[in-house]
Amino acid sequence: xxxxxxxxxxxxxxxxxxxxxxxxxxxxxxxxxxxxxxxxxxxxxxxxxxxxxxxxxxxxxxxxxxxxxxxxxxxxxxxxxxxxxxxxxxxxxxxxxxxxxxxxxxxxxxxxxxxxxxxxxxxxxxxxxxxxxxxxxxxxxxxxxxxxxxxxxxxxxxxxxxxxxxxxxxxxxxxxxxxxxxxxxxxxxxx
Numbered sequence: 001x002x003x004x005x006x007x008x009x010x011x012x013x014x015x016x017x018x019x020x021x022x023x024x025x026x027x028x029x030x031x032x033x034x035x036x037x038x039x040x041x042x043x044x045x046x047x048x049x050x051x052x053x054x055x056x057x058x059x060x061x062x063x064x065x066x067x068x069x070x071x072x073x074x075x076x077x078x079x080x081x082x083x084x085x086x087x088x089x090x091x092x093x094x095x096x097x098x099x100x101x102x103x104x105x106x107x108x109x110x111x112x113x114x115x116x117x118x119x120x121x122x123x124x125x126x127x128x129x130x131x132x133x134x135x136x137x138x139x140x141x142x143x144x145x146x147x148x149x150x151x152x153x154x155x156x157x158x159x160x161x162x163x164x165x166x167x168x169x170x171x172x173x174x175x176x177x178x179x180x181x182x183x184x185x186x187x188x189x190x191x
Contacts, residue, residue, distance in 0.1 A: 003048040005148045006100035008091055008115065009036055009060045010107035013130040027129040029058050032106055035127060035141040036064035039104050042145025044070045052077055052100050054091050085114045092118025102148040108133050123151055 009032050040051060050073040053061035065074055079094045081087055088107075092115045095103055102123040105112055108130010115122060125144045126136035 003043075003046075003149055003151075004050040004052060004099045004101055005043045005048045005145075006052040006095035006098075006103040007036060007039060007061060008054055008088060008095075008103060008105045008107065008111065009056065010088070010105075010111040010129070011056045011058045011060055013107040013111055029060065032060050032129060033064045035106055035129070036061055037068055038141035039106075039127070039145035039148070040065055040070060040072070041068065042142035042147075043104070043149035044072045044145075046146040046149025048072060048145075048149040050075065050099075052095055052098055054079070085110065085117075088114035089118035091115075092122060095119070096122070102151040104144055104148050105136070107136065109135050112136055123148075 011029060011032070013027065043051065051065075052075050053065070055062070055076055055078065061074075062076070075098075077091070077094055077098065079087070079090045082090075088111055092103075096119045102125060103115065103119075104125045104127060105115055106127050106129045108128070111130065112124065112126045112135050115124065125139070125148045127141060127144050128136035128138050130136060
């Protein structure tokens, strides 16, 4: 299975006047170019073979990807442009229809909300570049790219059914919460 990862980078997230009033960090265009580059590297190293990117007036994805040589197909999409929330809503549908298995979003609460409006069950990696975010997290961009790349580099059935553990009744290899445990973890939070 080939892996396709979408990247949406909102060029205006984190640049409004609320940054000044809330004493919040600024997310410059240069920062976003660097973040996109690291996301792409992580995604490709984790198995992505195609990146679907959206154009913007500043050419963020184009600039980020022009300086690295990755073994990946990069396709710049051309959805209708309205210069408001509808751009992200429309882009969500285009990414879904073009086969994106995961989408990395550089933006804030509004960008991620718009993406979810256009694709309610989107496999999403939200990277915080907005103002006073509640939803997107500050995640190392390469790790975010790896997460997106891994989600699309193997079939969803890649975890074999290991049956039930007789002692706990949970699936073997699962934490007590029913979620998969990290290798070597007992699910107790103590390693």
